Amino acid sequence: MIIDTHCHLDDDRYNEDLDEVIKRAKDAGVERFVVPGADPDTLERAVKLAEDYKEIYFAVGVHPYDAQNYNRAFLEKYITHPKCVAVGECGLDYYRLPKDEKEKEAEKKLQKEIFIDQIDLANSYNKPLIVHIRDASLDSKELLKEYAKVGGVLHCYNANEGLLEMAERGFYFGIGGVLTFKNAKKLVQVYPKIPLDKLVVETDAPYLTPHPYRGKRNEPAYCRLVLEKMSQLSNIDINEMENIVLQNSLKLFSL
Ligand code: NI
Numbered sequence: 001m002i003i004d005t006h007c008h009l010d011d012d013r014y015n016e017d018l019d020e021v022i023k024r025a026k027d028a029g030v031e032r033f034v035v036p037g038a039d040p041d042t043l044e045r046a047v048k049l050a051e052d053y054k055e056i057y058f059a060v061g062v063h064p065y066d067a068q069n070y071n072r073a074f075l076e077k078y079i080t081h082p083k084c085v086a087v088g089e090c091g092l093d094y095y096r097l098p099k100d101e102k103e104k105e106a107e108k109k110l111q112k113e114i115f116i117d118q119i120d121l122a123n124s125y126n127k128p129l130i131v132h133i134r135d136a137s138l139d140s141k142e143l144l145k146e147y148a149k150v151g152g153v154l155h156c157y158n159a160n161e162g163l164l165e166m167a168e169r170g171f172y173f174g175i176g177g178v179l180t181f182k183n184a185k186k187l188v189q190v191y192p193k194i195p196l197d198k199l200v201v202e203t204d205a206p207y208l209t210p211h212p213y214r215g216k217r218n219e220p221a222y223c224r225l226v227l228e229k230m231s232q233l234s235n236i237d238i239n240e241m242e243n244i245v246l247q248n249s250l251k252l253f254s255l
Contacts, residue, residue, distance in 0.1 A: 002224065003031070005174055007220050008035060018049075022055065043074070050081070057083050059130050062118070075121060079127065080125070087130070092112065123147070128253065129150060132155050153252055173200070175226060176204050176208050177204070178208055202223075227241060
């Protein structure tokens with residue numbers, strides 16, 4: 001069994017065919033799904049999905065792009081739901097910062113404030129964090145080290161060696177379609193240095209579709225393609241790799 005530890009099944013792009021998407025996933029051995037929260041609208045949809053499908057779990061969180069919509073009370077409303085497994089996705093994303101120096105600083109400050117608040121929420125309810133990091137590794141690491149009393153998973157497009165020390169602090173590394181890209185040199189280099197007991201699989205569907213479907217809508221069934229690449233790079237038999245990743249995922253989310 002594979003668990004897609006990060007897929008946005010609440011996205012509009014699945015409105016028409018979610019049942020088929022789930023069926024294809026199951027046919028590929030992907031039998032559980034964690035849908036992270038991103039903004040307040042999608043969170044309510046994620047909760048509804050978790051209530052309608054026994055295979056779906058969700059997390060409560062606000063993505064750094066939606067920082068201005070942050071509302072802690074709204075997240076707390078759902079955090080004690082039996083199918084809420086984590087806080088996230090939350091974190092820092094400096095990829096699209098405003099050009100103006102003053103606006104840039106204000107945006108970074110806001111992102112940090114709501115990230116710290118969500119770390120505090122995770123601490124209070126003893127839930128793991130689903131952390132989104134993009135072009136902000138140093139600041140993210142600093143805040144996690146200073147505030148996090150729980151572990152979680154780092155969902156990162158641009159993995160780098162600097163983040164590896166987080167493995168010792170109870171953080172897992174979400175490996176997705178980027179690993180299969182022809183130009184994924186950096187992640188391919190860092191990947192073997194991630195401890196085996198800290199690897200989990202994620203698609204981030206509908207985004208970041210693995211090779212050879214890159215450019216099309218992503219879906220959880222493609223976890224299998226990521227797992228195959230991991231098995232090759234780790235030089236571990238695919239079935240054994242699947243089991244390692246499953247045990248890690250179960251532990252990460254206390255499933
Ligand atoms: Ni995501």
